[in-house]
Amino acid sequence: MSLPIVRTVAELRKTVAGWRRDGANVAVVPTMGALHEGHLSLVQAARKDADRVIVTLFVNPKQFNNASDLSGYPRTEESDAAKLAPLGTDLLYAPGVDEIYPEGFSTNISVDGVSQGLCGAHRPGHFDGVATVVTKLFLQTGADLAYFGEKDFQQLQVVKQLVRDLDIPIEVVGCPTVREEDGLAMSSRNVHLSEPQRRSAPSKSEILFDVARRLSRGAPVDETLASGKQAILDAGFDEVEYLELRADEGLLPIDRLDRPARLLSAAWLGETRLIDNVKVEPR
Ligand code: PAF
Numbered sequence: 001m002s003l004p005i006v007r008t009v010a011e012l013r014k015t016v017a018g019w020r021r022d023g024a025n026v027a028v029v030p031t032m033g034a035l036h037e038g039h040l041s042l043v044q045a046a047r048k049d050a051d052r053v054i055v056t057l058f059v060n061p062k063q064f065n066n067a068s069d070l071s072g073y074p075r076t077e078e079s080d081a082a083k084l085a086p087l088g089t090d091l092l093y094a095p096g097v098d099e100i101y102p103e104g105f106s107t108n109i110s111v112d113g114v115s116q117g118l119c120g121a122h123r124p125g126h127f128d129g130v131a132t133v134v135t136k137l138f139l140q141t142g143a144d145l146a147y148f149g150e151k152d153f154q155q156l157q158v159v160k161q162l163v164r165d166l167d168i169p170i171e172v173v174g175c176p177t178v179r180e181e182d183g184l185a186m187s188s189r190n191v192h193l194s195e196p197q198r199r200s201a202p203s204k205s206e207i208l209f210d211v212a213r214r215l216s217r218g219a220p221v222d223e224t225l226a227s228g229k230q231a232i233l234d235a236g237f238d239e240v241e242y243l244e245l246r247a248d249e250g251l252l253p254i255d256r257l258d259r260p261a262r263l264l265s266a267a268w269l270g271e272t273r274l275i276d277n278v279k280v281e282p283r
Contacts (some may be wrong), residue, residue: 003085005092009140012093016054016142021089024051028143028170030134033057034074034279035083035115038178042147046174050145055084057094062101063129074188076234093141100136109135109164114157114251118264119275122241127158134159138168146170151177151185153262153277157251177276179205185276192272201237202248205276211243212263212280221245221255230268241266241273248279257282 006012016026027050029042039055046053057080064070082093082179108128115127118262138146148156156174163172178186182188183205184198211228215221246253257280263279 003081003092005047006096007095008099012140015091019052026050026052026143027145028141029055029147030137031055031057034057034076034104035080036186038149038186041178042149043089043176046147047088052090054091054093054141055089057092058131060129062132063246065125074191074241092096102252108132111158111161114161118154118242119266130155131158135162138170143154143170145173147173147175149177150174153264189272197269200236203231208263208265208276208278209230212278215257216283218283234262237267237269239268
């Protein structure tokens with residue numbers, strides 16, 4: 001089973017136009033490659049809903065605010081394609097940097113509100129880079145449906161907001177975080193963890209679930225978050241960038257659990273930054 005790969009917008013549009021003539025609806029799963037079960041679950045969800053599924057693979061330089069993070073990002077196109085083919089993926093769109101950002105490119109999409117705070121505060125320019133490339137991928141593919149993982153919960157809200165604001169005719173579907181057996185959220189960055197770090201990593205997810213349970217039972221928000229941060233450090237993490245409770249809708253900061261909420265965190269284990277989030281339901 002081989003998977004067709006296209007690298008230019010022209011080839012992509014020609015293929016999609018052929019599908020459209022046959023009356024097909026089209027889904028897109030945007031990725032930066034280094035595919036794991038989390039990505040594959042998005043492709044499976046897309047496969048159920050759409051006649052044709054495009055996976056995009058583009059390591060987007062505009063969303064990296066650190067040159068060594070960009071150069072060290074795993075690039076595994078051949079094995080990615082081998083994972084996608086058996087799932088019935090119809091097309092892999094893997095453009096080069098010049099195809100997405102040709103010389104003279106000078107547009108920036110910036111989403112206010114949901115981009116602020118959390119990862120937005122710690123990775124300047126990151127969400128502008130995500131919003132710009134995702135807008136391009138939506139316009140280039142012309143897909144009807146797009147699939148994103150809830151692990152990058154703030155990213156999902158940014159994408160939903162830009163689609164609403166720019167009237168892009170695409171439905172954004174959020175899919176649940178896929179976890180390893182020990183609870184660690186799957187991420188392309190997990191490959192950077194050393195063996196001892198990999199053993200410590202799942203403790204952050206356990207702490208998140210524990211904090212979420214305590215909040216749901218009515219524990220005071222500020223104190224519970226402070227003890228959660230300390231627990232993450234005690235578990236061997238080097239730095240907690242944030243552990244915050246936000247409204248599930250709109251991501252506004254909340255200090256009382258009076259509506260469905262998200263507990264979101266980012267923390268460093270050595271050189272690796274791990275993000276995760278869990279839903280928190282009021283009693
Ligand atoms: O989540 C990712 O892998 C990336 O941020 C995305 C959505 C593919 C944009 O580059």
